[in-house]
Amino acid sequence: MTTASLRSRAAAVLDIPPAAVSRRVQPLRHPWQWVATAVVIVLALNLGQTLFTNPAWEWSRVGHWFASPAIFTGLTVTLEATAISAVLSFAGGIVIALCRQSRNRVLQGAAWLYIWVFRSVPLILVLIFLYNLGNLYPKIGIGIPFGPQLQVPTTNVLSDLTLGVVGLSLLESAYAAEVVRAGLLAVDHGQHEAAKALGIPRGRQFTRIVLPQALRSIVPAYVNQIIGLLKSSSLLFYVSVLDLFGVVQNLQSTYPSDIIPLLVVATVWYLILTSAVSIVQHFVERFYNRGQRGIR
Amino acid sequence: MSAAAARIVGARKSFGDREVLRGIDLEIEPGTVTVILGPSGSGKSTLLRAVNHLEKLDEGYVVVDGELIGVRLVGDRLKELGERQILRQRARIGFVFQNFNLFPHLTVLENVIEAPVSTGLLPKAAARARALDLLAQVGLSEKTDAFPRQLSGGQQQRVAIARALALDPQLVLFDEPTSALDPELVGEVLAVIRRLADSGRTLVVVTHEIGFARDVADHVVFLDDGVIVEQGPPGEVLVAPQHPRTRDFLARVL
Secondary structure, rough: OHHHHHHHHHHHHHHOHHHHHOOOOOOOHHHHHHHHHHHHHHHHHHHHHHHHHOHHHHHHHHHHHHOOOOHHHHHHHHHHHHHHHHHHHHHOOOOOOOHHHHOOOOHHHHHHHHHHHHOOOHHHHHHHHHHHHHHHHOOOEEEEEOEEEEEEEEHHHHHHHHHHHHHHHHHHHHHHHHHHHHHOOOOOOHHHHHHHHHOOHHHHHHHHHHHHHHHHHHHHHHHHHHHHHHHHHHHHHHHHHHHHHHHHHHHHHHHHHHHHHHHHHHHHHHHHHHHHHHHHHHHHHHHHHOOOOOOO | OOOOOEEEEEEEEEOOOOOEEEEEEEEEOOOOOEEEEOOOOOHHHHHHHHHOOOOOOOHHHHHHHHOOOOOOEEEEEEEOOHHHHHHHHOEEEEEEOOOOOOOOOOOOHHHHHHHHHHHHOOOHHHHHHHHHHHHHHHOOHHHHHOOOOOOOHHHHHHHHHHHHHHOOOEEEEEEOOOOOOOHHHHHHHHHHHHHHOOOOOHHHHHEEOOOOOHOOOOEEEEEEOOOOEEEEEEHHHHOOOOOOOHHHHHHHHH
């Protein structure tokens, strides 16, 4: 049967006019999307207008404070606290995750307990606890229980910033451990077996075979944690660390008329910092996706 | 080094309540190709994996080239070796997996170089030269910088074979090397194994490819329900099987 006769037979059965067969099929229209777009544009224009017409924003004062030395000192402290905590937490996270996967029940239990405790307690509480550690343990040290001890006064070791970093890292390690553990579990069992069968030394199995593959899923999740960490570091203000937020708070009490512009300055800086982290994330992810873009 | 002989004595292994290996004794002559056949669940993979201690035996032992694998004799008991020693023993036994298990984040060349370099067997330059030679032997000289995902299954398995040979093992174990491949890719992998058989190494192959067993094997072992039901030259076991279970199995797969 010819194509033409097949077509006319099918059209006759379904009652489709022959002209409709050869015309382009019209895609579904979405009228409500136009409505939604219009609403968003109107709202945005309104907000945009107030930004420029409402004098209370005091943009000139924002410009004054934005790159001021005081803000930069705060910025440095925020970056320092975040960076050190991020590295310490990641290292701690790997150790805790490995303990959880260990065959040793005591290590497993200890890791579980750690994660349970530090995921349950608010950061502010841990920070203030550490702040008052001097009252609880006037001296800290290490030694054999009931045996010889090596001790130093608590307040000497823990500066405010150190204390803040310790607090952040204690909590963040618990989250990092879960992120790392999920990443390690995502590595195919066959990879461990292949590494074993080739006789690759144990440490190298981890660093060269398992960890790089785990990092593929760890990196995106951990960068989200770092962004959270960056924002949490603002709580260090409550243990007298003058980070970005702390500096802004201090300036506000000195210049009460500049409260709004100072809040704007802090907001913009936090936006810049988190965006920077996201950009770095993009490149790190691309590196660890090596070998993933196949042609199959 | 000459081809390795292997011997399995009184091998027993259970997973929970299920006894997978129920007392297996097997002699593998140096330089021969032994093919292990059997229905799925008969314990053939477990037996193969016990040879390089990827699977620990509950009882019995494995000797390769005169050396106990994974255990040592202390008084009148076998005790498991430390991990470092086991890894050293494994480095002398090649293993090819059903699912290739190439390292996806490393290039083909890096996959092949990894073991000889990290075990300290060869310096990097020598490992590289050897890897290029091996990849040429399996017909993949063009793919050295490709990532495993960019290769077909047959190509991946050939890389896996080159990787297993990078440590110059005198005994190579194959665990269903063609079972995960599309039918049209099986031939290229079997051809590589066939050529390997002529290289004088000792090969042990778990497979369902009866044709391959008939052509290449020196010794065929038929395993069922955790015991060796029948073994001998392919001309006997495959052509005139003595045991009803062997006959039954061959009737189903041929």
